[in-house]
Amino acid sequence: MVKQRFSGVLAWLEERTGLASAARGFLYEPIPASSGWRQVFGSVALFLFLLQAVTGMLLALNYAPTPGEAYNSLRYLVTELTGGRLLRGLHHWGASMFIVVVVLHLAQVLLWGAYKKPREATWLVGVVLLQLALAFGLTGYLLPWDNRAYWGTVVTTQIAAKAPLVGPYLLRLLGSDGSIGVVTFARFYTLHVLVLPAITTLLIGLHVYLVRRHGVAPAPEDAGRPPKPFFPEQVFKDTVAIFASFALLFTLAVAARVPLERIADPTDNTYIPRPEWYFLFLFQLLKFFEGPLEVFGSIVLPGLAMLALALAPFLDRGPAVRLGQRTVALGVVGLSALAWAGLTAAAVATTPRQPAELAVDFSQPTGWLQLAPAELAGIGYFRAENCAACHPVSGKEAGKLGPDLTRTQLRKSAAWMIAHFKNPGELVPGSQMPPIRLNDKELSALAAFLLKLSPANAEALHSAPDFAVQGAMLYQAHQCGACHRVNGVGMQLGPPLNGLSRRRTKSWVERHFREPQVMSPGTSMPAYPFTPREMDAMLAYLFSLEG
Amino acid sequence: MAAAVAIPATRYLLVPARAGRKEGWTEAGDVSQLASGSPVELVFRRNRRDGWRVISEKSTVWVVRKSENEFVAFAPQCPHLGCAFHWDEKQRHFLCPCHTSAFSLDGAVLSGPSARGLDRYPARLEQNRLLVGSEVIPGARAAW
Numbered sequence: 230m231v232k233q234r235f236s237g238v239l240a241w242l243e244e245r246t247g248l249a250s251a252a253r254g255f256l257y258e259p260i261p262a263s264s265g266w267r268q269v270f271g272s273v274a275l276f277l278f279l280l281q282a283v284t285g286m287l288l289a290l291n292y293a294p295t296p297g298e299a300y301n302s303l304r305y306l307v308t309e310l311t312g313g314r315l316l317r318g319l320h321h322w323g324a325s326m327f328i329v330v331v332v333l334h335l336a337q338v339l340l341w342g343a344y345k346k347p348r349e350a351t352w353l354v355g356v357v358l359l360q361l362a363l364a365f366g367l368t369g370y371l372l373p374w375d376n377r378a379y380w381g382t383v384v385t386t387q388i389a390a391k392a393p394l395v396g397p398y399l400l401r402l403l404g405s406d407g408s409i410g411v412v413t414f415a416r417f418y419t420l421h422v423l424v425l426p427a428i429t430t431l432l433i434g435l436h437v438y439l440v441r442r443h444g445v446a447p448a449p450e451d452a453g454r455p456p457k458p459f460f461p462e463q464v465f466k467d468t469v470a471i472f473a474s475f476a477l478l479f480t481l482a483v484a485a486r487v488p489l490e491r492i493a494d495p496t497d498n499t500y501i502p503r504p505e506w507y508f509l510f511l512f513q514l515l516k517f518f519e520g521p522l523e524v525f526g527s528i529v530l531p532g533l534a535m536l537a538l539a540l541a542p543f544l545d546r547g548p549a550v551r552l553g554q555r556t557v558a559l560g561v562v563g564l565s566a567l568a569w570a571g572l573t574a575a576a577v578a579t580t581p582r583q584p585a586e587l588a589v590d591f592s593q594p595t596g597w598l599q600l601a602p603a604e605l606a607g608i609g610y611f612r613a614e615n616c617a618a619c620h621p622v623s624g625k626e627a628g629k630l631g632p633d634l635t636r637t638q639l640r641k642s643a644a645w646m647i648a649h650f651k652n653p654g655e656l657v658p659g660s661q662m663p664p665i666r667l668n669d670k671e672l673s674a675l676a677a678f679l680l681k682l683s684p685a686n687a688e689a690l691h692s693a694p695d696f697a698v699q700g701a702m703l704y705q706a707h708q709c710g711a712c713h714r715v716n717g718v719g720m721q722l723g724p725p726l727n728g729l730s731r732r733r734t735k736s737w738v739e740r741h742f743r744e745p746q747v748m749s750p751g752t753s754m755p756a757y758p759f760t761p762r763e764m765d766a767m768l769a770y771l772f773s774l775e776g
Numbered sequence: 777m778a779a780a781v782a783i784p785a786t787r788y789l790l791v792p793a794r795a796g797r798k799e800g801w802t803e804a805g806d807v808s809q810l811a812s813g814s815p816v817e818l819v820f821r822r823n824r825r826d827g828w829r830v831i832s833e834k835s836t837v838w839v840v841r842k843s844e845n846e847f848v849a850f851a852p853q854c855p856h857l858g859c860a861f862h863w864d865e866k867q868r869h870f871l872c873p874c875h876t877s878a879f880s881l882d883g884a885v886l887s888g889p890s891a892r893g894l895d896r897y898p899a900r901l902e903q904n905r906l907l908v909g910s911e912v913i914p915g916a917r918a919a920w
Contacts, residue, residue: 280781287785291827298828305793305828312788319781475777 256464259456261447264463267341268445269470270334275433276471277327280478281365282426284320292372294418296411299374300492307489307592314592318482324366326478328507331362335538336562342549343446344542351439354432356539361429366505368421371414375591379493380502382409382417384512388527408495449551489592499730503580510572513579589694589773596686597693598775600678601718602710605701607678608693610671619662622687630661635684646676674705700770703763712754715774723754728776735768742767793827801900801907804837804849808904812841813881815863815870817852818906837897837908838863838870840881849899849908850883855915856890870894885918892917 243249260268291310293302306313335355338344344352371382386405390396397406404412457463494500504512511531518526537544545558552559589595597605611617620631641649645656650672653662665672682690704710710719715726729738741748742757742764759767802822810816815838822835838850838861850870854861859874869886870879877888884893893915897908 283781283785287788290789293828301828309793309828310788311791311794312784315784316788472777475780479780 256460257458260445260459260463261451262454262457263448263451264445266466267337269467270330270337272467273470273474274330274334277323277330281323284316287316288320296374296414303373308594315482318487321487322478322481328362331359340558340562341552345549348443348446349542352542353539354436358432361425365425368417370505371417373489374493375490376493376500377490380500381504384502391524392528449549501581509576510569513572513576594688594692597689599716602701602704602715603674604678604681605698606674606705608690609698609702610667610675614665622690634679635682635687643676643680647672696766696769697773699766703767726771727774730772738768739764801909804906804908806904807906810841815840845901847899847906849897851895851897851912855892855895883915
């Protein structure tokens with residue numbers, strides 16, 4: 230009875246829409262017998278495009294597309310919303326994976342000569358889709374509005390400006406006539422979420438239609454062999470490939486950090502801009518062309534390469550042959566891959582490195598940046614003395630031995646705390662807390678931090694990076710606050726240290742620590758012969774101070 | 777795969793933001809001159825988290841003195857559909873202009889469509905200044 234009803238509904242649907250027969254036609258379409266794993270890339274690319282659309286829409290629900298607000302909303306999205314970091318990870322790594330899969334798809338078609346007559350139009354649409362995928366990457370790069378996004382886009386738009394004849398108009402079209410600001414941002418955002426998705430969706434539809442119209446390209450060994458249906462063998466292989474790519478993407482989104490740097494600062498003259506990894510080869514190529522020849526590296530060569538790619542089916546018109554005999558195709562793909570890898574490696578090798586562990590991660594809470602050096606050093610003593618082993622912080626981890634340190638009714642004076650640290654049993658009879666073996670200066674830093682501890686800022690305990698805590702501990706130990714001011718605390722005999730990164734380079738400050746009289750003759754600052762490790766922590770801390 | 781995206785996406789859309797869960801007390805005004813039984817609407821500014829921003833906005837609260845040191849702070853929206861209600865001095869009750877819900881001095885529903893009494897903010901006194909919390913305490917269900 231139920232089965233009869235169900236088939237009745239199906240028959241009704243079929244009569245009105247033809248969906249069932251269309252699905253059957255799609256699934257049982259004959260494909261060449263030799264088809265297999267090498268044909269999975271198109272399906273994987275389509276899947277990744279759809280996933281980018283879904284994660285992009287989800288991100289847009291908590292994103293304000295204007296400079297400044299964009300950065301703040303993205304920080305809110307990754308630091309305060311459950312699942313926000315994962316969704317951004319999926320979108321970020323999904324973009325890279327999409328480019329990789331599209332290039333693999335293209336390389337496969339190129340190697341097997343699957344673009345040959347009558348599939349030239351399918352190929353041409355595919356080449357345009359590759360450009361669109363790169364345009365997605367380029368426009369999306371600006372949207373976090375951090376230093377990386379801003380400076381990367383400055384360089385990109387300046388390259389566009391150098392295009393012969395149309396350069397200035399292109400720059401105006403991108404809204405970057407003058408500087409990068411709200412207009413450029415609006416243009417990039419509109420391209421990224423409205424124009425490119427619409428065009429790409431239409432062209433993917435056309436691409437798939439053309440693939441279906443001409444069928445999957447047969448290989449020479451298919452001659453005389455009967456075709457096989459798309460379902461179940463190829464559907465299974467496509468599904469396995471899609472699943473594997475998703476598993477890799479999900480792992481990346483969970484485990485790999487997606488960068489979010491300091492908010493875009495057009496006055497920052499210490500920032501070293503680099504494009505996304507898949508554009509690094511173009512960046513490196515530019516270095517080979519000097520002066521007026523630059524346009525060859527930025528526009529002419531990449532343009533010619535794209536033109537050659539588009540014309541491949543018209544240049545290579547011979548009959549289809551086995552892969553092993555396609556020496557030119559193999560040579561072109563092999564040399565391109567080598568050139569790409571070589572240029573990318575050279576670009577990476579020539580990029581000055583700042584160790585990741587010494588950089589501020591703005592995709593994490595950064596409340597610690599507002600703490601005074603003594604408070605931040607207090608976090609160091611808190612960690613070193615392992616206070617969290619007995620004390621819960623902010624109501625989490627109930628059931629620990631000591632009282633919750635964020636409960637305001639427990640607040641005592643700094644003097645009481647220091648006396649208690651030295652001899653816990655005296656002020657709190659029966660206390661099982663062991664005395665803390667730190668000197669008075671260190672104990673007062675610990676008290677300074679604990680006095681400021683509240684449920685709202687307790688996250689600083691976990692999020693303050695080691696380099697900053699180590700730097701602040703050194704700052705405290707050497708009494709830098711006796712002459713300098715940080716976050717409004719300290720004396721003003723020497724210059725304030727907030728915003729130091731804008732005024733000095735790291736090497737200048739490092740030398741100033743070692744030989745103050747050489748760098749600033751007449752200064753009252755003594756020399757500080759830090760160990761290399763201490764120097765790294767101190768410099769990283771001082772250069773993270775906002776101002 | 778669909779679940780691996782749909783579950784985080786649902787949590788992303790439905791779980792409140794982490795910082796949004798914590799709110800503090802705001803001073804609403806001096807209540808030393810407030811007479812018992814005569815509600816007063818206090819206007820003050822308070823900081824509110826609005827997504828990734830903290831905004832300072834004008835807020836109001838209806839305050840009723842219950843005894844020397846005891847005050848009730850009613851949220852200024854009708855619990856029926858959110859219109860701003862006022863104190864009707866002639867009738868001696870709170871009246872909503874939208875659907876004529878009426879509430880007594882202690883916030884209970886007297887008549888009209890509202891299914892619960894007036895919502896309140898936590899309130900405490902500190903040296904004649906009334907401090908109100910940000911968390912809304914829903915009013916009691918109507919007797920009917």
